Amino acid sequence: MKKAIKKTFSSIGSRPKARETPKDESAEVFVQKYQHEQTKIIETSCKDFLKEIKAIGKITFEHGDGKNNTLLIECSPANRSKIEPLINVLDKQISTRLGKGFLVNGDSIVNSSGEVVYQRIHLHHVPESEERFSALTDKRKERLLVAAVDLGTAYSGWAFQFYHEFQKDPTKVYSKNWNSGQHVSAKAPTCVLIKPDGKSLGAFGYDAETEYTALAEQNKHNAWYFFRRFKMKLYNQKLSRNMTLTDEGGKQLPAITVFSLAIRYLKEDAMNESGRQLAGGLNPDDVHWVLTVPAIWDDEAKQFMREAAERADICSKNLTLALESEAAAIWCRFLPVKKCGDGKSLKTFKTGTKYLVVDAGGGTVDIAVQTVLENDMIENIHIPGGGDCGGTKVDEAYIQFLTDIVGQETMHKFKNTFMDDYIFLTRAFEEKKRFTDQSSRNPVVFRISACLPDLAEKCTGKKFDDLIKESKYCGQVKRSGDKLQTDFDIVTNMFAPQIDLIVDHISKLVEREIAKIEAILLVGGFSNCLMLQNAVKDRFGDSKTITVNDSDLAVMKGAVIFGHRPELITQRISKYTYGVKCNVPFDGKIHPPSRKVLGKRGIYECRICFDIHISAGQSIVAGEVQHKKTYKANTEKQTTMELEIYRTLSSKPVLVTDEGCHVAGRLDLPLAGRGLNREVEVQMIYGGTEIQVEAKEMATGKVHKCSIDFLN
Incomplete structure (x- = not known):
C-alpha cells in the first residue's frame, strides 16, 4: 500500500x-x-x-x-x-x-x-494515521552537505558528501587530489606559510613549501613564518590558549593562530569545490563540519581544536569532533570486500565480532578495540590505546642518520639555506618508507641533494666520503653522486623503535581479549609501510590482518559518514574518572583531621572531596546522562557558581588531593537570587567525543547547557 x-x-x-x-x-x-x-x-x-x-x-x-x-x-x-x-x-x-x-x-x-x-x-x-512528519526544514537537521577536515601531523586534507549521495552510496565520498607540480597525492603536507603580519595566511600545503622556497632563494623568507608538522604540540603537553609555536626559522606565533589558519584554508577550499557542484553555491548553514582528532588526545587538546575551528568561522553548532580510530572503523564497516586490499572487509563481519583498529598516522598511533553490532553500529569495549609512535618518528631517525654523517651545523644550514632540497629529500624518503621491505634485506638507496655533500665540505673542511668513513656508519654506507647506498641493518634501526612500540601496544590490547580478537585493521598513512604491515602479520597472523586500499583516506572519509550518522558509535569507554571538588560533612573515618573545617552552615566540613560523575573504565552509551549531583551556594550573594572539575586514572578517588588527581577544568554556572540554600543540579552528558553539562537552578527550574573549560 x-x-x-x-x-x-x-x-x-x-x-x-x-x-x-x-x-x-x-x-x-x-x-x-x-x-x-x-x-x-x-x-x-x-x-x-x-x-x-x-x-x-x-x-x-x-x-x-x-x-x-x-x-x-x-x-x-x-x-x-x-x-x-x-x-x-x-x-x-x-x-x-x-x-x-x-x-x-x-x-x-x-x-x-x-x-x-x-x-x-x-x-x-493526508490519510487518517498516527504517523506524522514535520517539515523537512524543521525535522532533524539533515544538512545538504557533510564535510570533514583532517588536519594531520604530516599530511592534511578534506572530504565531503552531499546528503542525497550518502543515501544512495555512503562510500561515495569526494576528496581532493593535491598537485605538487611533480606528483599528485591524496593529501597535502601540513605546511603553513604565514605573512609577516603574523595574522594572514600566505599559502598552505605544497604551495606553502614552494612559496617559502622561492622566498628563501631571494633571501626574503626571514620575515615570514613557516610551520611544518605542528599538530603533535597538542599531545601530552600542558595546553593553554596563549601557548606559542616555533616556526622553522625560530620565530614564534600563537598556536591558535597557526591552527585556525590551517583549518580555515581547508574549510574554504572544501566549500569552494563543493559549491561548484551545486547551482547557486552553499550557505554556511548548509554544511555540517567534522574535525578529526586522535582518540588518545585529552579533553584540553580537543577543546583547543574546537576553538581553532571556531576562529576559522566554523559555527560551533555546525561542528562535530570525530575520533580518528572510530572514523576509520566506520569507513571500513561500509567498505565492500572488493575495495579492501586483502580481500577481507569489516562489512562482512558477523554481529559480535571483536576487532582492533590500528590508525597509524604521522604523529600518533590510535588503537581501538571494538565490537560489530547490528545495522552497521559499532561499540568500543576498551579505552583507546596507542601513543606518539607515528611515521614522523621514522622521518626524524632518517634526518638524524644524515646528521650523524655531516654534522649538526651542516644539517642546520642545509635546512635553512636549501629548503627546496631539504623538502625533496624528505619526500624521497617518504616513498622509501612505504615500500622498503625486509624480505630481501638488500641495501637501500636513498636520494639526497647534490648540494648536501658540497655544503658539508664547506662547513667541515672534509670530503663527504671522508665524513662517512669517520662516522659510525663506516663500511655500511656508500655514496654515488646524489645517492647513498645504505645497509639494510641501518634502515631497520630507523624503523624498529616505532614498529616495536606499535606491536607492543597492539599486544597489550590483544592479551586482554585472549583468542577473542578476530581481526586487526591497519589504516592511516604509516600503515602503508610494508615493514609495519609485515611486523603485525608476523606477530598476530596474516589471516587476522586487514589492510585497506587508500588507507590514508580512511579517517577522513569515515569522518564524513560519522557526520551523517554519529549514532553509528553506540558506546565509548571513559579513560578518566571525572568529578567536582566539593564540600561534604566531615567524616573522621574517611577524611584527614587536618581537613576538618567549620562551615558557614554551622557544621564541620571537608572541602576537598572528589564527587564522582564518571568513573574510569565506565562503559557509556553515546549521549547518556550520568548521575545528577546537587551543589549549594558557598556565599549568600554569589551570582555564579564556579565548580572545579578534576580527573584521575583512578576509578575510586576520595579527595582531590589523592595521588594522580589533577584539575581538568572549570565550570561556571549562573546562579539567581540570594542565600546559602540555593542549589544547582548538575549532570554530565558523556559518550560522545566531548563532555557536555546540563545544570538546573532548583529555585527557578531554569536549565543551562554548559561546556567545561579545559583550557582555563
Missing part, C-alpha cells in the same frame, strides 16, 4: 486550500507551489534533480489560477526515504533560482513589492 504526503508552498497569511487526496491514497505526494512565470526556470535549471526524482517517482506540473502553479511529486512508501533528500536539494535549487532578482527573507522569497512567491509551510500526512 502507499500513503499520501503533502508538501505545500504558499504565500504568508493564506494557507492554501487542502488538495483532494488522490484516489490512490497510498501514494506519497509532495506539493510545491510557485508563481506561474517561474515554471520554466524550475524545469530547466533543476532538470538534473527532477530527472533523479522521476527515476523513482512521478512528476506532474498542474496549472492553477495563472498566478500559482503546483509541482506534484508522487512515489511509493518504499522510496520515501530516497526521495525526501532529493526534494531537500531541489528546495535549495529552486530557492537559489527564484532568488535571482528577488529578495530572500528566511525560508520565504519575496519580490520587490514584498509579495511572497515561495515559502515552505509544512509536510503532513
Whole structure:
C-alpha cells in the first residue's frame, strides 16, 4: 500500500486550500507551489534533480489560477526515504533560482513589492494515521552537505558528501587530489606559510613549501613564518590558549593562530569545490563540519581544536569532533570486500565480532578495540590505546642518520639555506618508507641533494666520503653522486623503535581479549609501510590482518559518514574518572583531621572531596546522562557558581588531593537570587567525543547547557 504526503508552498497569511487526496491514497505526494512565470526556470535549471526524482517517482506540473502553479511529486512508501533528500536539494535549487532578482527573507522569497512567491509551510500526512512528519526544514537537521577536515601531523586534507549521495552510496565520498607540480597525492603536507603580519595566511600545503622556497632563494623568507608538522604540540603537553609555536626559522606565533589558519584554508577550499557542484553555491548553514582528532588526545587538546575551528568561522553548532580510530572503523564497516586490499572487509563481519583498529598516522598511533553490532553500529569495549609512535618518528631517525654523517651545523644550514632540497629529500624518503621491505634485506638507496655533500665540505673542511668513513656508519654506507647506498641493518634501526612500540601496544590490547580478537585493521598513512604491515602479520597472523586500499583516506572519509550518522558509535569507554571538588560533612573515618573545617552552615566540613560523575573504565552509551549531583551556594550573594572539575586514572578517588588527581577544568554556572540554600543540579552528558553539562537552578527550574573549560 502507499500513503499520501503533502508538501505545500504558499504565500504568508493564506494557507492554501487542502488538495483532494488522490484516489490512490497510498501514494506519497509532495506539493510545491510557485508563481506561474517561474515554471520554466524550475524545469530547466533543476532538470538534473527532477530527472533523479522521476527515476523513482512521478512528476506532474498542474496549472492553477495563472498566478500559482503546483509541482506534484508522487512515489511509493518504499522510496520515501530516497526521495525526501532529493526534494531537500531541489528546495535549495529552486530557492537559489527564484532568488535571482528577488529578495530572500528566511525560508520565504519575496519580490520587490514584498509579495511572497515561495515559502515552505509544512509536510503532513493526508490519510487518517498516527504517523506524522514535520517539515523537512524543521525535522532533524539533515544538512545538504557533510564535510570533514583532517588536519594531520604530516599530511592534511578534506572530504565531503552531499546528503542525497550518502543515501544512495555512503562510500561515495569526494576528496581532493593535491598537485605538487611533480606528483599528485591524496593529501597535502601540513605546511603553513604565514605573512609577516603574523595574522594572514600566505599559502598552505605544497604551495606553502614552494612559496617559502622561492622566498628563501631571494633571501626574503626571514620575515615570514613557516610551520611544518605542528599538530603533535597538542599531545601530552600542558595546553593553554596563549601557548606559542616555533616556526622553522625560530620565530614564534600563537598556536591558535597557526591552527585556525590551517583549518580555515581547508574549510574554504572544501566549500569552494563543493559549491561548484551545486547551482547557486552553499550557505554556511548548509554544511555540517567534522574535525578529526586522535582518540588518545585529552579533553584540553580537543577543546583547543574546537576553538581553532571556531576562529576559522566554523559555527560551533555546525561542528562535530570525530575520533580518528572510530572514523576509520566506520569507513571500513561500509567498505565492500572488493575495495579492501586483502580481500577481507569489516562489512562482512558477523554481529559480535571483536576487532582492533590500528590508525597509524604521522604523529600518533590510535588503537581501538571494538565490537560489530547490528545495522552497521559499532561499540568500543576498551579505552583507546596507542601513543606518539607515528611515521614522523621514522622521518626524524632518517634526518638524524644524515646528521650523524655531516654534522649538526651542516644539517642546520642545509635546512635553512636549501629548503627546496631539504623538502625533496624528505619526500624521497617518504616513498622509501612505504615500500622498503625486509624480505630481501638488500641495501637501500636513498636520494639526497647534490648540494648536501658540497655544503658539508664547506662547513667541515672534509670530503663527504671522508665524513662517512669517520662516522659510525663506516663500511655500511656508500655514496654515488646524489645517492647513498645504505645497509639494510641501518634502515631497520630507523624503523624498529616505532614498529616495536606499535606491536607492543597492539599486544597489550590483544592479551586482554585472549583468542577473542578476530581481526586487526591497519589504516592511516604509516600503515602503508610494508615493514609495519609485515611486523603485525608476523606477530598476530596474516589471516587476522586487514589492510585497506587508500588507507590514508580512511579517517577522513569515515569522518564524513560519522557526520551523517554519529549514532553509528553506540558506546565509548571513559579513560578518566571525572568529578567536582566539593564540600561534604566531615567524616573522621574517611577524611584527614587536618581537613576538618567549620562551615558557614554551622557544621564541620571537608572541602576537598572528589564527587564522582564518571568513573574510569565506565562503559557509556553515546549521549547518556550520568548521575545528577546537587551543589549549594558557598556565599549568600554569589551570582555564579564556579565548580572545579578534576580527573584521575583512578576509578575510586576520595579527595582531590589523592595521588594522580589533577584539575581538568572549570565550570561556571549562573546562579539567581540570594542565600546559602540555593542549589544547582548538575549532570554530565558523556559518550560522545566531548563532555557536555546540563545544570538546573532548583529555585527557578531554569536549565543551562554548559561546556567545561579545559583550557582555563
